[in-house]
Amino acid sequence: MSSTGTPIAPLIQVEGIHTFYGKSHILHGVTLHVGAGEVVGLLGRNGVGKSTTLKTIMGLVHPSQGQVLLAGQQVTDLPAHKLARLGIGYVPEDRRIFRLLTVSENLRTGLDRAGVTEARKQELLDKVFAYFPVLAERRSQAGGTLSGGEQQMLAIARAMMLEPKIILLDEPTEGLMPRMVSQIRQIVEALHGEGVAILLVEQNVPLTLAASQRVYIMEKGAVRHHAAASDLKVDDPVIRQYLGV
Amino acid sequence: MGIPWDLIIIQTVNGVVTGMILALVASGLTLIFGIMDVVNFAHGELFMLGAYMGVVVLATSGSFWLALVIAVLVVALLGAAMQIVTLRPLLGRDPLTTILATFGISLVLQNYALWQFGPVARKIQEPFTGRFNLFYLEYPYYRLLIAALSGAIIGGFWLFLKYGKYGIWIRATTQDRVMAQAMGIPVPLVHTAVFAIGAGMAAASGVLFGPLVGVNHMMGLDWVLKAFIVVVVGGMGNLGGSVLAAIFISLLEAYASIWVNPSQAVIASFIVLILTLLFRPTGLFVPTPK
Ligand SMILES: Nc1ncnc2c1ncn2[C@@H]1O[C@H](COP(=O)(O)OP(=O)(O)OP(=O)(O)O)[C@@H](O)[C@H]1O
Numbered sequence: 001m002s003s004t005g006t007p008i009a010p011l012i013q014v015e016g017i018h019t020f021y022g023k024s025h026i027l028h029g030v031t032l033h034v035g036a037g038e039v040v041g042l043l044g045r046n047g048v049g050k051s052t053t054l055k056t057i058m059g060l061v062h063p064s065q066g067q068v069l070l071a072g073q074q075v076t077d078l079p080a081h082k083l084a085r086l087g088i089g090y091v092p093e094d095r096r097i098f099r100l101l102t103v104s105e106n107l108r109t110g111l112d113r114a115g116v117t118e119a120r121k122q123e124l125l126d127k128v129f130a131y132f133p134v135l136a137e138r139r140s141q142a143g144g145t146l147s148g149g150e151q152q153m154l155a156i157a158r159a160m161m162l163e164p165k166i167i168l169l170d171e172p173t174e175g176l177m178p179r180m181v182s183q184i185r186q187i188v189e190a191l192h193g194e195g196v197a198i199l200l201v202e203q204n205v206p207l208t209l210a211a212s213q214r215v216y217i218m219e220k221g222a223v224r225h226h227a228a229a230s231d232l233k234v235d236d237p238v239i240r241q242y243l244g245v
Numbered sequence: 246m247g248i249p250w251d252l253i254i255i256q257t258v259n260g261v262v263t264g265m266i267l268a269l270v271a272s273g274l275t276l277i278f279g280i281m282d283v284v285n286f287a288h289g290e291l292f293m294l295g296a297y298m299g300v301v302v303l304a305t306s307g308s309f310w311l312a313l314v315i316a317v318l319v320v321a322l323l324g325a326a327m328q329i330v331t332l333r334p335l336l337g338r339d340p341l342t343t344i345l346a347t348f349g350i351s352l353v354l355q356n357y358a359l360w361q362f363g364p365v366a367r368k369i370q371e372p373f374t375g376r377f378n379l380f381y382l383e384y385p386y387y388r389l390l391i392a393a394l395s396g397a398i399i400g401g402f403w404l405f406l407k408y409g410k411y412g413i414w415i416r417a418t419t420q421d422r423v424m425a426q427a428m429g430i431p432v433p434l435v436h437t438a439v440f441a442i443g444a445g446m447a448a449a450s451g452v453l454f455g456p457l458v459g460v461n462h463m464m465g466l467d468w469v470l471k472a473f474i475v476v477v478v479g480g481m482g483n484l485g486g487s488v489l490a491a492i493f494i495s496l497l498e499a500y501a502s503i504w505v506n507p508s509q510a511v512i513a514s515f516i517v518l519i520l521t522l523l524f525r526p527t528g529l530f531v532p533t534p535k
């Protein structure tokens with residue numbers, strides 16, 4: 001991408017962030033990065049702060065210390081809506097479909113931006129409807145009436161409307177049956193093929209190791225381990241130490 | 246005693262006319278509550294200021310319609326300023342803080358109006374004085390026009406919410422503020438815009454209603470009280486519910502005043518309010534939650 005010869009800044013760089021909810025100190029200096037077009041897994045037991053890390057990157061909570069850089073630019077204190085416009089897509093763990101909006105309207109919330117021509121809007125819609133034919137069938141149906149799996153697809157499709165450089169994907173396979181899980185995996189691969197970076201939070205270790213290039217493992221609000229996905233196995237001692245029951 | 250059909254028809258017309266004006270006031274109130282969880286105690290004063298703006302512009306320009314448009318714009322801008330200065334910093338705080346803030350604003354605005362315009366009620370001349378015969382009454386066309394205009398404003402706004410780009414922004418923000426923001430919707434701006442729209446609707450009702458009663462600094466009180474009843478009965482934050490509740494309550498009062506005097510008829514609204522709170526606190530005119 002850059003032809004200057006200087007090393008390219010990673011797409012997302014999180015440096016030593018400390019995040020609080022009120023008085024409770026949740027993140028204790030999380031540091032990680034995601035390169036352009038890279039799929040990076042973020043693993044850890046329940047409550048270690050994975051979702052909070054994504055929320056902090058998205059600007060939904062602001063860290064009291066540390067910084068978040070987007071393509072080398074300081075974005076730590078920007079509100080979420082600016083970050084969305086700068087190319088960060090967010091798919092939260094509880095999906096958070098606009099329940100009373102139709103499928104089409106849910107998608108439009110991400111399309112009605114400055115500088116998107118009608119033709120481009122149609123292209124983006126055609127693209128997600130090709131990925132998720134079921135959403136095309138249900139385009140006039142209220143989001144709240146979709147099944148869990150369909151809502152997950154809509155949440156991903158909605159984020160794709162922003163033409164993001166990176167998608168923060170929080171437990172996309174939670175509560176889905178195996179066929180849907182493999183569909184989610186295909187989508188992650190397809191997005192990766194298009195050059196979209198993904199920061200993937202998952203409980204499903206095999207899927208994360210298969211879909212990611214690198215993996216971070218968190219414990220108690222900090223990153224404890226960092227490895228190439230190909231160097232880790234599902235029954236690795238490290239995995240057992242940080243994720244085993 | 247036979248059924249007084251003529252009275253019932255007259256009161257139906259009256260009820261629908263006041264119901265539509267009330268719906269216009271309550272729409273703004275319920276919209277503001279729905280999107281930012283703020284109970285705007287200054288809403289009646291925006292209605293009152295709208296009426297005074299109408300008086301002032303009408304006196305200088307002589308045009309009722311110009312007065313209506315300017316009052317709406319000025320009060321909408323004032324509403325936007327009020328939201329930015331007092332409510333935006335309080336977003337997400339304890340509801341009590343916004344109640345106190347808007348209550349404070351209502352006192353300031355009432356006293357401002359008293360100081361600026363004095364205690365004597367002003368009159369707005371209706372744009373035309375034609376009448377038609379309704380049984381033994383000469384009924385003013387203007388009243389029907391109020392109902393039609395209020396309906397048109399609410400209907401236009403509903404279409405905007407349903408089909409307009411910014412309408413979708415408003416609905417998305419009302420449903421999930423955080424997710425709306427994550428989709429790139431500038432939520433603080435949407436809040437300000439909704440407050441301005443609500444204020445503008447209140448001002449429009451103030452000007453339209455002005456010719457029927459006098460304009461004075463206390464006129465907001467009665468209306469906002471009724472509008473609150475409507476908002477609760479219609480289901481807090483539910484636009485369609487508020488419109489139905491406004492008409493329902495106004496009709497009820499209108500019919501009640503066939504048999505009792507109007508100040509006793511008001512009791513009907515309170516009975517409806519109490520029954521709603523007791524038996525269906527989410528509102529009468531909302532679908533049963535599944
Ligand atoms: N809004 C909040 N207010 C207070 N505490 C919170 C809030 N959200 C999360 N927490 C706490 O912060 C900690 C980290 O939560 P977080 O959601 O980031 O964990 P997680 O790693 O995503 O867990 P899971 O795998 O269960 O989704 C938890 O102890 C949680 O109780």
Ligand SMILES: [Mg+2]
Pocket residue numbers: 050051052093170
């Ligand atoms: Mg989580």
